[in-house]
Amino acid sequence: xxIKIYSxxxxxxxxxxxxxxxxxxxxxxxIDVSADEKAAQLMIEKSGQTGVPVIEIDGKIIVGFNKxxxxxILGLNKPENxxxxx
Numbered sequence: 001x002x003i004k005i006y007s008x009x010x011x012x013x014x015x016x017x018x019x020x021x022x023x024x025x026x027x028x029x030x031i032d033v034s035a036d037e038k039a040a041q042l043m044i045e046k047s048g049q050t051g052v053p054v055i056e057i058d059g060k061i062i063v064g065f066n067k068x069x070x071x072x073i074l075g076l077n078k079p080e081n082x083x084x085x086x
Contacts, residue, residue, distance in 0.1 A: 003028035006043040006054040013065040014053040020067065024076070 003021060005028050007014030021028045033040035033052060047054045047061050055062040057073050071077045 001026070002056075002058055004031055004056040005029070006031045006033050006039065006047075006056070007052050008032060008034040011052050017053050017055060017065040017070075020065070020070070024074075026074075 003026060005014065005017055005021070007018070007030060009032065018028070018030065031039045031043070033043055043052075043054050044050055046056065047063050049063050051063070053065055055065070055070065057070070060073055062069055062073070068077070
């Protein structure tokens with residue numbers, strides 16, 4: 001699994017995303033778009049967005065720190081992982 005986080009050093013949502021991936025012990029590549037103009041352009045091409053974070057998981061693009069969507073893509077919220085309410 002390949003995870004990239006396009007971010008800037010002063011972005012609180014970027015830090016929240018990085019903290020989340022660290023908490024579940026998944027390695028990721030951090031790409032500082034404030035220091036790398038080519039990476040910033042690539043991020044915009046992939047996401048259509050100029051804001052950060054943009055998270056890429058195996059080619060799937062998530063704009064912002066959308067934890068439920070990230071968990072879904074990672075398979076962390078599958079029904080068998082949840083308690084049965086029946």
